[in-house]
Ligand SMILES: [Zn+2]
Ligand SMILES: [Zn+2]
């Protein structure tokens with residue numbers, strides 16, 4: 310099965326350098342995830358806020374990428390499959 314959610318995706322730069330919701334509320338995060346639809350930065354499911362997954366439930370934006378330094382992988386919430394980072398999104402990830 311091939312994920313079709315990468316088609317037509319036009320990644321935009323991250324809106325924040327940390328989890329957007331955690332920064333507002335002073336919460337701590339473990340790992341960061343970047344929404345490849347709108348540039349929202351949220352925290353992973355090991356973080357108390359789970360804001361990346363919540364962002365998907367709120368917005369239905371299907372694909373996120375790891376926003377951790379040096380990590381290059383993406384995840385489709387709909388198909389629940391790991392994906393290669395699309396070329397267009399690579400420049401927005403952290404070294
Ligand atoms: Zn998909
Ligand atoms: Zn968070």
Ligand SMILES: [Zn+2]
Pocket residue numbers: 344345346347348349364368370
């Ligand atoms: Zn989004």
